[in-house]
Amino acid sequence: MSLRPQNQKSLLTKSCLTWGLVLGALSVNGVVAQTSPVEFRQSFSLEDNAGEGLELVSESDLEAFESLNEAEDEKLLARPPVATVRAQLTRANRSARATKFSERTEAVMRLSQPANGAERDEGVFDGQTVQDRPVGIHMGSLRLLPSLDAGLGWTDNAEQVRGGTPDGFYGLDAAVAVISDWDRHALGVELRGSLRAFFDEPDNNQPVVTGLANLRLDLGGSTRADFEGGYSFSREQRASAENEVASGPTNSVQEIEGSFSLSRQVSVVQLRGGLGINRSVYDGQSSGSGQRDNTVFTSSLRASFDNGAMFEPYLEGGFLVRKYDHDCNGDPTCLDRTSGGYSVQAGLRVDRGPKLRGEFGVGWRAEYLDDARLDALQGLIFDGAFVWSPTRRDTVTMSGATSFNATNISGASGSILYAGDVRYARQITQDLVGDIQLGYTYRTYQGVDVVEQEASGSIGLVWAFAKDAAILSRYTFQAFDSSSAESDYTSSLVEAGLRIRR
Structure with missing residues (x-):
């Protein structure tokens, strides 16, 4: 099933306009880059002689670049926990907080981190402005990293449904993270709350609360243990097939998850075993919302083969139980x-x-339901993400993920969601950064003829005008298409605000 012609036309128009603005900015910046004392890296190539054709730089240029790197390295110590790439991508039918470019880059880098916990290369631009890069507040062997975003915005479809009404809103996003400064092991905790509150109709408000925690224990030169936990609160989108609320606030969705994994390298083989639990709780006005409450228990084992080559194959398998x-x-x-x-x-x-890093896998997942009247929830899975850094000022991320979800729709076994996006960030200057995102999700329900698709695009600009403050701006377009009657819609949203962080 494809997007409706009117939605395709609208999305194409918005995308062309967005890319035109970006290409224009890059053209202007290309002139500025000719006089920059920082030498760019060669574009991505698989040739062995990566330095061929590059001009030599003067000693003064090298000193300026090295001093910039030293200043950045000192600030890059602060690394709060971030949601996994899969978690960032697969919250398609909920009013989740938009993932920042730096969070996606960090999640991809951690995804591709070796099992022995080796330090990764810091030569990738992560989309952060330099002047207000978070350094934190020292608290003994810990660091505290507070941040606050506040702004105003407007959308032409506050309800995110067909025929939705325009409305203005104010937005708040407050977070505090604590990370360790230990020589061995690592601890990170982050609590975040955000709210998009509309002026005319508070039933459309979008509150989001998240909590993340991780602990890494270095048990030896080739063994490590990881503990991770998370909590999230959000609301379902009105256009979702799961939503049964015609008026008033939509159902809330709470997720609580935890996992433990043990990794060890034996010769050229890296082994990682893990246990996980994920609980989802639905609450709201509809009587059937609680029928989706479920807990998933998982176990997995992964073997990867690291022989020092650029490509490292892996095999992964696991079992799961979903209890309603x-x-x-x-x-x-x-x-x-x-x-x-x-x-x-x-x-x-x-x-x-720093040129190219990431992983990608393809496989199969199946859930066999106890009720023989329901089909098995099974399908192809793909998961992975890459970071490509063609120059020191440009970064591209490419991500994809698959999610199997519960349902209470009559006759349906559940839903399978395929999600992917491409993001590009450009450091126009050290304190001026732009990024662009294009995304697509496809959800199909097993046992019933319901399919949902969403295409999205956004462009943002950040200007750090002080040591701890920056101005944020973003435009976002969405086109939603569903086989359910009268559920497709489009929406445009523009917002701007102030970010303060330490």
């Missing part, structure tokens, strides 16, 4: 969606230093 809270209690009309299943995946991890 709702009990049929002998009701013959009730559908028991409790299930058990497995997943298998094979892929490659790519490590070409």
Whole structure:
């Protein structure tokens, strides 16, 4: 199924305008770059002689560049926890906070980090402005990193439904993170709350609360243990097939997750075993919202082969059990969606230093439901992400993920969501950064003829005008298409504000 012609035309127009603005900015910046004392890296190439054709720089140029790197390295110590690439991509039917470019870059770098916890190359531009880069407040062997974003905006479709009404809003995003400054091991905790509050209709407000924590224990030169936990609160979008609320606030969605993994390198083989738990709780006005409450238990084992080459193959497999809270209690009309299943995946991890890094895998996942009247929830899975850094001022991320989700739609076993996006960030100057994003999601429900698609694009600009402050601006366009009647819509949103962080 494809986007409707009117939505395609609108998205194409917005995308062409967006790319025109970006290309124009790059053309102007190309002139400025000719006089910059910082020498750019050669564009990505798989040739062995990466320095061929590059002009030599003067000693004064090298000293200026090295001093800039030293200043940046001192500030790059602060690394709060971030959600995984899959978590960032697969919250498609919820009013989640937009992922920042730096968060996506950090998540991809951690995804491709070796199992032995080796330090990675810091030569990738992460989309951050230099002057107000967070350094934190020292608290003994810990660092505190506070931040606050506040701004105003306007959208032509506050409800995010067909025929939605325009409305203005104010937005707040407050976060505090604590990270360790230890020689061994690592600890990170972040609490964040954001709110998009509309002036005319508060039922459309979008509150989001998240909490993340991780602990890495270095048990030896080739062994490490990782503990991770997370919590999120958000609301479902009105156009989602799961939403049953016609007026008033939509259902809330809470997720609580935790995982433990143990990694060890034996010769050229890296082994990682893990256990995980993910609980989802739905609450709202509809009587059936609680029927989706469920808990997923997972176990996995991954073997990767690191022989020092640029491409590192891996194999991964695991088992899962999904337990629903709702009990049929002998009701013959009730559908028991409790299930058990497995997943298998094979892929490659790519490590070409700061030029190109990431991994991508393809496999199969299946969940077999206890109720024989329901089809198995199964399908192709792909997961992975890459960071490509063609120059010191440009970074591109490419990400994809698959998610299997619960449902209470009659006759449906669940839904499978495929999500992917491409992002590009450009350091126009040290204190002026622009980025652009294009994304697409495809959700299909097993057992019923319901398909949802969404295409999105956004362009943003950040200017750091002081040591701890920056001005933010962003334009976002969305086009949603569903096989459910009267559910497709388009929306445009523009917002600007102030960011303060330490």
